[in-house]
Amino acid sequence: MKSATSENLCRRFSLAELNLATKDFSEERVIGKGGFGRVYKGFISNRPPAVAIKRRLSSDPTQGQAEFAAEIETLSKFRHRNLVSLIGYCDEQGEMILAYDYMSNGTLADYLYNSSENSDGVSTFSWNQRLKICIGAGRGLDYLHSGCSIIHRDVKPTNILLDKSFTAKVSDFGLAKHLGQNLLQSHVITNVKGSFGYFDPSYFTTGRLTRASDTYAFGIILLEVLSGRRAVEEKLAEDEVCMSIWAQDKIRNGKADQIVASNLKGDISEDCLKTFVGIVKRCLHSDPKKRLTMTRVVAQLELALEQQERKRTTTQKLQFWPFQNRAGSTSKAVPSIEEDADANKKQIAVSAADILDMTHNFRQDVAIKRLNKKFLDSEFLAQISALIKMKHENVVELLAFCVDGDTQVLVYEYAPHGSLHDILHGGQALTWSQRIKIAVGVARGLCYIHDHKLIHRNIKSSNVLVFEDENAKITDLHPSTQCSCKESYFEELHPYHLISKSDYHPPECIGGIVKRKSDVYSFGVVLLELLTGRKPFDQTRSKGQEHLVLWAKPQLGSDKVHEIVDAELEADYSSTEAKRMAEIADLCLDFQPGNRPNMKYVLKSLERLLSPQDSELKVTGII
Numbered sequence: 001m002k003s004a005t006s007e008n009l010c011r012r013f014s015l016a017e018l019n020l021a022t023k024d025f026s027e028e029r030v031i032g033k034g035g036f037g038r039v040y041k042g043f044i045s046n047r048p049p050a051v052a053i054k055r056r057l058s059s060d061p062t063q064g065q066a067e068f069a070a071e072i073e074t075l076s077k078f079r080h081r082n083l084v085s086l087i088g089y090c091d092e093q094g095e096m097i098l099a100y101d102y103m104s105n106g107t108l109a110d111y112l113y114n115s116s117e118n119s120d121g122v123s124t125f126s127w128n129q130r131l132k133i134c135i136g137a138g139r140g141l142d143y144l145h146s147g148c149s150i151i152h153r154d155v156k157p158t159n160i161l162l163d164k165s166f167t168a169k170v171s172d173f174g175l176a177k178h179l180g181q182n183l184l185q186s187h188v189i190t191n192v193k194g195s196f197g198y199f200d201p202s203y204f205t206t207g208r209l210t211r212a213s214d215t216y217a218f219g220i221i222l223l224e225v226l227s228g229r230r231a232v233e234e235k236l237a238e239d240e241v242c243m244s245i246w247a248q249d250k251i252r253n254g255k256a257d258q259i260v261a262s263n264l265k266g267d268i269s270e271d272c273l274k275t276f277v278g279i280v281k282r283c284l285h286s287d288p289k290k291r292l293t294m295t296r297v298v299a300q301l302e303l304a305l306e307q308q309e310r311k312r313t314t315t316q317k318l319q320f321w322p323f324q325n326r327a328g329s330t331s332k333a334v335p336s337i338e339e340d341a342d343a344n345k346k347q348i349a350v351s352a353a354d355i356l357d358m359t360h361n362f363r364q365d366v367a368i369k370r371l372n373k374k375f376l377d378s379e380f381l382a383q384i385s386a387l388i389k390m391k392h393e394n395v396v397e398l399l400a401f402c403v404d405g406d407t408q409v410l411v412y413e414y415a416p417h418g419s420l421h422d423i424l425h426g427g428q429a430l431t432w433s434q435r436i437k438i439a440v441g442v443a444r445g446l447c448y449i450h451d452h453k454l455i456h457r458n459i460k461s462s463n464v465l466v467f468e469d470e471n472a473k474i475t476d477l478h479p480s481t482q483c484s485c486k487e488s489y490f491e492e493l494h495p496y497h498l499i500s501k502s503d504y505h506p507p508e509c510i511g512g513i514v515k516r517k518s519d520v521y522s523f524g525v526v527l528l529e530l531l532t533g534r535k536p537f538d539q540t541r542s543k544g545q546e547h548l549v550l551w552a553k554p555q556l557g558s559d560k561v562h563e564i565v566d567a568e569l570e571a572d573y574s575s576t577e578a579k580r581m582a583e584i585a586d587l588c589l590d591f592q593p594g595n596r597p598n599m600k601y602v603l604k605s606l607e608r609l610l611s612p613q614d615s616e617l618k619v620t621g622i623i
Contacts, residue, residue: 010072010075010076010086010087010088010089011087011088011089011099012088012089012090012091013044013088013089013090013097013099014090014092015090015092015093015095015097017044017045017090018042018053018090018097018099020045020046021042021043021044021045021046021051021053021099022040022041022042022053025038025040025055026040029041029042031052031106032054037054037055037056037057038054038055038057039052039053039054039055040052040053040054040055041053041102042099044087044099049101049102050102050104051087051099051100051101051102052099052100052101052102052103053097053098053099053100054097054098054099054100055095055096055097056068056095056096056097064096064174065096067174067175068089068091068096068098068174070173070174070175070176071086071098071172071173071174071176072086072089072098074148074150074173074176074178075173077148078143078144078147078148078150080139080140080143080147081136081139081140081167082136082137082139082140082143082167082168082169082170083140083143083144083169083170083171084100084101084103084161084169084170084171085100085101085169086098086099086100087099087100087101100171101163103161103162103163103169104163104164105161105162105163105164105166106161106162107157107158107159107160107161107162108133108137108157108158108160108161108162108168108221108225109156109157109158109160111125111162112125112157112224112225112228113157113228113230126267127264127267127268127272127308128305128308128309129166130225130226131272131276131301131304131305131308132166132168132305133160133162133166133168133225134168134221134222134225134301135168135298135301135302135305136167136168136169137160137168137170137218137221138218138294138297138298138301139298139540140168140169140170141155141170141214141218141294142293142294142295142297142298142540144170144176144214145211145214145293145294145295146293146294146295146541146542147542148178149178149179150173150176150177150178150179151176151177151179151209151210151211151213151214152170152173152175152176152214153175153176153177153209153213153214154172154174154175154176154195154198154217155170155198155214155217155218155221156195156197156198156217156220156221156231157221157224159171159172160221177209197220197230197231197232197242197243197244198216198217198220198221198231199216199217200212200213200216200217200288201216201286202216202286202287202288203216210288211293211294212288212289212291213288214294215283215291215292215293215294215297216283216284216288216291218283218294218297219244219279219280219282219283219284219291220243220244220284222276222279222280222283223243223244223247223259223280224243226247226259226260226261226264226276226280227243227247227259227260227261228261228262228263228264229243229261230243231243231244244284247259247280248281248284251277251280251281256273256277257273260273268308269307269308269310271307271310271418271422272304272305272307272308275300275303275304275307275422275426275427276301276304278300278426278427278428279292279297279300279301279304279427281427282296282427283297289570292427293567295538295540295541296427296533296568298540299425299535299538299540300425300426300427303421303422303425303426304426307422367411367412367413367414367415369409369410369411369412369476384398384401384410387477389452390448390449390452390477392444392445392448393444393471393473394441394442394444394445394448394471394472394473394474395445395448395449395473395474395477396412396413396415396465396473396474396475396477397412397413398410398411398412399411399412399413412475415465415466415467415473415475416467416468417465417466417467417468418465418466419461419462419463419464419465419466420438420461420462420464420465420466420472420526420529420530421460421461421462421464421529422462423466424461424529424530424533425461425535429568430530431569431572432569432572432573432574432577432578434470435530435531436577436581436606436609436610437470437472437610438464438466438470438472438530439472439526439527439530439581439606440603440606440607440609440610441470441471441472441473442459442464442472442474442523442526443523443599443602443603443606444603445472445473445474446459446474446519446523446599447599447600447603449474449477449519450516450519450598450599454477455514455515455516455518455519456474456476456477456519456522457514457518457519458476458504458522459474459504459519459522459523459526460504460522460525460526460536461526461529463475463476464526503525503536503537503547503548503549504522504525504526504536505518505521505522506518506521506522506591506593507591508593515593516598516599517593517594517596517598518593519599520588520596520597520598520599520602521588521589521590521593521596523588523599523602524584524585524586524587524588524589524596525548525549525589527581527584527585527588528548528549528552528585528589529548530581531552531564531565531566531578531581531582531585532548532552532564532565532566533566533567533568533569534548534552534566535548536548536549549589551564552564553586553589555582556582556583556585556586556589557582557583557586561575561578561579561582562575562578564582565578577609580605580608580609581606581609584602584605584606587602588602
C-alpha cells in the first residue's frame with residue numbers, strides 16, 4: 001500500500017495511534033456515517049488540533065482497496081486551498097483509515113438540507129455565502145482538471161466540506177481518475193461509478209468519463225444551492241422526484257424564479273439570478289463538449305457574486321432615489337445648461353421629480369450613476385457641458401443630470417443586454433461576426449471621443465454596453481476627462497487621478513501620465529478579451545496564464561494565434577480574420593506609447609474585417 005509519494009508527503013499512522021486519537025473508535029466520536037464506513041473526530045497524541053478520521057468498514061479485506069490507494073495517491077501529490085488536506089493514513093491489519101484536517105462546519109449538504117445531527121433545523125446560509133462556497137468548490141475542481149488532469153467522479157454536496165471560515169474544500173477522491181500525461185487526452189473509458197442524481201447522462205450511456213462529467217455534477221449542486229432541494233426527492237410528486245429535470249423545465253419555460261428556495265426569495269438580484277441560471281444551463285448541456293470548463297464556471301460565478309454585491313453607486317437599472325433638501329422637499333435642480341444654439345438648446349439639468357416624469361413613472365428604463373462629490377457645482381457644470389455635446393451612435397448618451405448637496409447624479413440611456421464584460425464572462429455566447437461588430441463599434445466611439453480632445457482613461461469591457469443588433473456604446477466618460485490641449489498627441493499629469501494598478505492600463509499610467517495612446521492600449525486589452533474570451537486578470541488560471549496580456553502577447557504576431565482563440569467559438573471563425581485582429585491588438589499593446597497607432601488607423605483596420613452589411617460609416621484617411 002505504501003508508495004514513495006505517500007511516504008514522503010503524508011504520515012503513515014500506526015493503528016495504536018489512531019485508537020488513542022478516537023478513544024478506540026468510540027461512538028461518541030462519530031461525526032459522520034455512510035456506506036463506506038464512519039468518520040470520527042480525533043486528536044493525535046491527545047493534543048489539538050482536531051482531525052477527521054475516516055475508517056472504511058468491509059467484511060472483504062480487498063474491497064475498496066483501489067479507492068483507498070487512489071485517495072492517498074491523489075491527496076499526497078496535490079495541495080490546494082480548496083481541496084481537503086490529507087494528514088496521513090493507516091493500512092495495518094487490513095485497515096483502511098485516512099486522517100484529514102478537521103472541517104468544523106461539516107458538509108455543504110448539512111447546511112442545505114439540515115441533515116447534520118447538530119443542526120438546529122434552520123438553514124442560515126445567505127445567498128452571498130452560497131455563492132462564495134460554490135466559487136471555492138469550483139476552484140478546487142478547476143485545479144484538479146487544469147492543474148492535475150484529474151476527474152473527481154463523485155462531485156456532490158456531501159463531498160464539499162466547510163472549514164471554520166466556511167471555505168469550501170473538495171473531498172473524497174476514492175473514485176478519482178487520472179487522465180495521464182497526454183495533454184490531449186480528454187476522456188477515459190471506465191465502469192460507471194458515482195452517486196445517483198449526479199451522473200452525467202453521457203457518461204452513463206457511453207462509459208466515456210470526461211472533465212465535463214464533473215461539470216455536470218457541479219451544475220446539479222448549483223441547482224441544489226439555489227433551490228435548497230436534494231438532487232433526488234422520492235417523496236415528491238413523480239414529475240418533481242428528479243430535481244434537475246424539474247428545474248430545467250422551469251428554466252426552459254422562463255420560470256427560473258420558481259426554483260429559488262423560499263428563504264432566498266427577494267435576496268437575489270435580477271442580474272445575478274440571470275447569470276447563475278445561465279451557468280447552470282451550460283453545465284447541464286446535453287452535449288459534454290458544449291459545457292463550460294470549470295475555469296469558465298468559476299469566472300462566471302465570480303461575476304454573479306460581483307453582480308450581487310454591486311453597490312448602488314455603480315451604473316445599474318434605475319431605482320428611484322428621492323433626493324431631499326434640508327427642508328424635506330424634492331431638491332431643486334441646478335440652473336440648466338443649454339447646448340450651443342445650433343444644437344436645439346436642449347436642457348438636461350433636472351430635478352428628481354423631472355426624472356420621475358421623464359421615465360413615465362419608471363416605465364422607461366434608464367441608467368443612473370451617482371457620484372461622490374468631487375467638484376464644486378460650478379466646476380461640475382463646466383465640465384459636464386462637454387459631455388452634453390457627445391452625440392454618437394457608439395457613445396452612451398447622457399440624458400440628464402441632477403445636483404443635490406453633496407450628491408451629483410448622471411442619467412444615461414439603459415443598455416438591455418448589459419456590458420461586454422457581463423456577456424463575455426457571464427455565460428452568454430458571442431459569434432465571431434458579433435465580436436468583430438462590437439470591436440468596430442467601440443473603435444468608432446473612441447475615435448469620436450479623441451476627435452473631441454477627450455481621453456476616456458477607463459476603457460474596459462465593463463464600460464462597453466451592448467444594445468440591439470450588437471451595437472456597442474462606450475460609457476463612463478467622466479466629466480474630468482476634458483483636455484484643453486490642442487495638440488493631436490499630448491500628455492497630462494493627474495495627481496488626483498493616478499491610475500491604480502489595472503490590467504487595462506499601460507505602463508505609463510503608473511506614473512500618472514495619461515495620453516490618448518493610453519486609451520489605445522486599453523482598447524487592445526478589450527480586443528484580447530474578444531479574441532480569447534478571457535479576463536485581463538484571472539487568478540484561477542494556471543501559473544503564467546493569470547495576466548492576459550503577458551500570456552497572449554507573445555502569440556499575437558505568430559502562427560499560433562489559433563491556440564489562444566476562445567474555445568467557445570469551436571473553430572467557427574475565420575483564421576485569417578483572427579490573425580488580423582491579433583495583429584491589431586499587438587500594435588495597440590506596444591509598451592512604448594509612441595509606437596501605438598492612433599484610433600483612426602485601428603478603426604480602418606478593423607472595418608476591413610466587417611461583413612458587407614455591417615460596413616457602413618467607414619472612416620477614410622489616417623492621421
